[in-house]
Amino acid sequence: MNSPSRCELTEEDYEAFQWDTREDCEVRQILDRVADKWSLLVIALLDRNTLRFTELKYKIDGISQRMLTTTLRHLERDGLVSRTVYPVVPPRVDYALTPLGMTLHKTIQSLVTWTEDHQSEIAVARARYDKRVTA
């Protein structure tokens, strides 16, 4: 880790953990975006469904209008989501996954599946931990 401006790995690093953990590394930046809690939900919801802004807002419980707007902007900028504006009144804006977004969807779905499959184990672990701490 000698050159902070590049994403280079020594062989030692490769052996040890295979990917760059430097903050300014592009992979890190994309991961931060993709692993965002709202982004995950948006991408998961847009699988096979074109949705309007209001539909997304309705389906994602707890998201604010502002966060949905910024999340969609980010995803659009990254080429994961397409935004189609219809010049009608009241306005209609459709959001859908791009082909690139669809490739990501598989991975995100596996994350969701993992969570569903292991939520009881996690609940048990949490209960055990809390018991240990308060004891």
Add this chain to the structure above:
Amino acid sequence: MNSPSRCELTEEDYEAFQWDTREDCEVRQILDRVADKWSLLVIALLDRNTLRFTELKYKIDGISQRMLTTTLRHLERDGLVSRTVYPVVPPRVDYALTPLGMTLHKTIQSLVTWTEDHQSEIAVARARYDKRVTA
């Protein structure tokens, strides 16, 4: 979405997007934890490696001591990471993935791999978007 205190889905919801998006749903809570940017890095780094606190702090560029502490506490509570304290001076604390954490590692690694595989596409999309916006 009529009962805010339970994680129940109507058949319509299942057809439409397959998982609960309610904010108080346990899956959502676990996802928020697991999809955290620091958690991702910690889990990825702990693959096949037991690491000490300082090693993690050194390897994860940009993480503060407080965030590393809280992230590790969360992961420990969720049963994904084990914490071993050696009663020596100066203190020595080892962190490692639990079996449960190892099952998550595969998914996280696929997320990282996706990011690596598509970072150039994303860079292109971003450039195009920025050009369109500033134009």
Add this chain to the structure above:
DNA sequence: GATCTTCGGACACTATCGGTGACCATGGAA
């Protein structure tokens, strides 16, 4: 034609959360 409604979004304000730097305990090294 006045007014209401709808939808996507901008904006100002506020609360919360993460970052920063100081401090701590301890025993061995210098």
Add this chain to the structure above:
DNA sequence: TTCCATGGTCACCGATAGTGTCCGAAGATC
């Protein structure tokens, strides 16, 4: 005796996310 290394904790502060309000435009209603 002083210093340091290690794994933390804590108080403070700024950035970031959340909340509520307002908006623009056209069609429906009266």
